[in-house]
Amino acid sequence: MPEQVPAAGRESFGSRLGAAMAARGPLCVGIDPHPALLQAWGLDDDAAGLRRFSLTVLEAVASLAAAVKPQVALYERHGSAGMAVLEELLATARDSSVLTIADAKRGDIGSTMAAYADAWLRDGSPLAADAVTLSPYLGFESLRPALDLAADTGRGVFVLALTSNPEGASVQHVGGRDSVARRITESAAAENARYGGSLGSVGLVVGATVGSALTDLELDLASVRGPILAPGLGAQGATPADLRATFGTAYPLVLGTSSRGILTAGPQVSGLREAALHTLDGLRG
């Protein structure tokens, strides 16, 4: 029997994720149904193909990954039928033993942010996930409705800090030692004070590919006391060894995430499981 992950509501997201990472290891599997992957799996680029793809990945990894991360854009491109598949995926995951991180990268003025929070973080919302990714570039404080609703419902957020794409540096590195990334990191640390001594529910996104940026910008991620979602493993070139070298003492907070690097091993459940286990082995080291 896989370890059961407690549902949202009773316990904070940080504490639930910490328990899942301790039990299973630090792997998040991205569910990114790109058209090319659907084709490679012998599926049509339509809602039925999307559904088969999504539920197959969930079946393969729900008992071994700490979390899955559906990429919302790849459901949105199918319109309402795609969003219905995302709702079904999230509902099915809720009944299984894996945490969900909706990769929606939301961010807007506070009044609109309240609606995004309602969609992704409210109990009973059809799109409710355990956590959602947020973009802080309208100001960290504009995320307030999501930060507060997540705390109320035992859910979490991952705020973009240092993204895995090369263009991210043109905004995130601005300011040198007082960089934009540092402001975001410090704001997340302040938010996590409300979670006392345990792992906070306000995580950061820091790419596995950022190389020496943490040292160059003198960022101390361990002091954030929140989980670090690290995309960039596999298809974007980073390895588990890179992750260890990049994050150093903050590595125990890191949840490595890989999408295409694992998804190309489908469509067989056994192939997907093997690829996920291989990545997990590397991350556990």
Ligand SMILES: O=C(O)c1cc(=O)[nH]c(=O)n1[C@@H]1O[C@H](COP(=O)(O)O)[C@@H](O)[C@H]1O
């Ligand atoms: O928030 C994210 O997950 C994210 C942040 C980031 O800095 N870089 C990044 O690649 N991602 C997402 O992580 C996934 C990476 O996919 P692969 O490159 O196929 O592993 C995509 O869904 C990206 O949108």
